[in-house]
Amino acid sequence: MKKYFLLIVFSLLWGGFMNAQEKIAIQPSDYTNHEIEMADLMRSNGKIYVVIAVIMTIFGGIIAYLVHLDLKTKKLENLLKEKKDVHRHY
Amino acid sequence: MHIKKYWWKYLCVALLVYVLWMGLMAKVPRLAILNETIRNLHFHVTMWFGMVILLTISMVYAVKQLRSPCPQHDICSAESASVGVLFGILGLATGMIWAQYTWGSFWSGDPKQKVSAIALMIYLAYFVLRNSFEDAEQKARISAIYNIFAFATYIPLIFVVPRLSDDSLHPGNGGNPGFNAYDLDASLRIVFYPAIIAWALLGWWLVEVRTRIALLKLQLEEN
Numbered sequence: 037m038k039k040y041f042l043l044i045v046f047s048l049l050w051g052g053f054m055n056a057q058e059k060i061a062i063q064p065s066d067y068t069n070h071e072i073e074m075a076d077l078m079r080s081n082g083k084i085y086v087v088i089a090v091i092m093t094i095f096g097g098i099i100a101y102l103v104h105l106d107l108k109t110k111k112l113e114n115l116l117k118e119k120k121d122v123h124r125h126y
Numbered sequence: 127m128h129i130k131k132y133w134w135k136y137l138c139v140a141l142l143v144y145v146l147w148m149g150l151m152a153k154v155p156r157l158a159i160l161n162e163t164i165r166n167l168h169f170h171v172t173m174w175f176g177m178v179i180l181l182t183i184s185m186v187y188a189v190k191q192l193r194s195p196c197p198q199h200d201i202c203s204a205e206s207a208s209v210g211v212l213f214g215i216l217g218l219a220t221g222m223i224w225a226q227y228t229w230g231s232f233w234s235g236d237p238k239q240k241v242s243a244i245a246l247m248i249y250l251a252y253f254v255l256r257n258s259f260e261d262a263e264q265k266a267r268i269s270a271i272y273n274i275f276a277f278a279t280y281i282p283l284i285f286v287v288p289r290l291s292d293d294s295l296h297p298g299n300g301g302n303p304g305f306n307a308y309d310l311d312a313s314l315r316i317v318f319y320p321a322i323i324a325w326a327l328l329g330w331w332l333v334e335v336r337t338r339i340a341l342l343k344l345q346l347e348e349n
Contacts, residue, residue: 099139
């Protein structure tokens, strides 16, 4: 095991010096420039909240369905458990 | 619904609401080509992370199944792979939509896109394999072995191969600057990491419910 440990440490160290892809830092101007088009209009006239409401509704519906499935499964599990208990008492 | 037992389900919903809200409202860097689609980072990329987590869980249960065979391990392994494949399909679909508007076409011949499709097919073959067995024990054993090999192929396929390629469109692969510059930025990080947890929890919730239903079916068949 010791030789494997040394091999792993060596390869990690060696790998740590490999920089195949450079990282580019984010500049503060990336947040404040006006050249790049963003959805500022949607945000300024408040319509973005309509989008959020739509997404939340879809999400709410799906979660409600998942919870419904969860509870249904629980009911079936309890039913089966009861049946098993009844058989055991006989 | 006891909080103690199901705390992680409540956490999942809370995190998802947070991610869905912040994903649209938080301040993001204004970058060329990406524009607003940089927000997809929180949905497309995090969903892929969720897939990797689920497939890892699937492999772990496959190993458990081989060490101590029992229906729970086998079913959990299969269901984790099932939801993992669902996330994979969604990840591929959302990636294609994103690609259409930033790279120019739905299928851009990008190495990561290609290997993602291949990885999906490997796991779809897993389900075909499962369905080809009649005997439950044999099915569990052989599919567990396949699962482990599938996972051992999956990880290098999607993580290593794109980075080795010459020309890739994905950030961080094939000569492109790493996306690390963007996703390590604080304003994106605060949504990115919770999003990974949120999608992983949601995936696990789906797996849990599916596993319980499968176990119920098994018990009903036995009686």
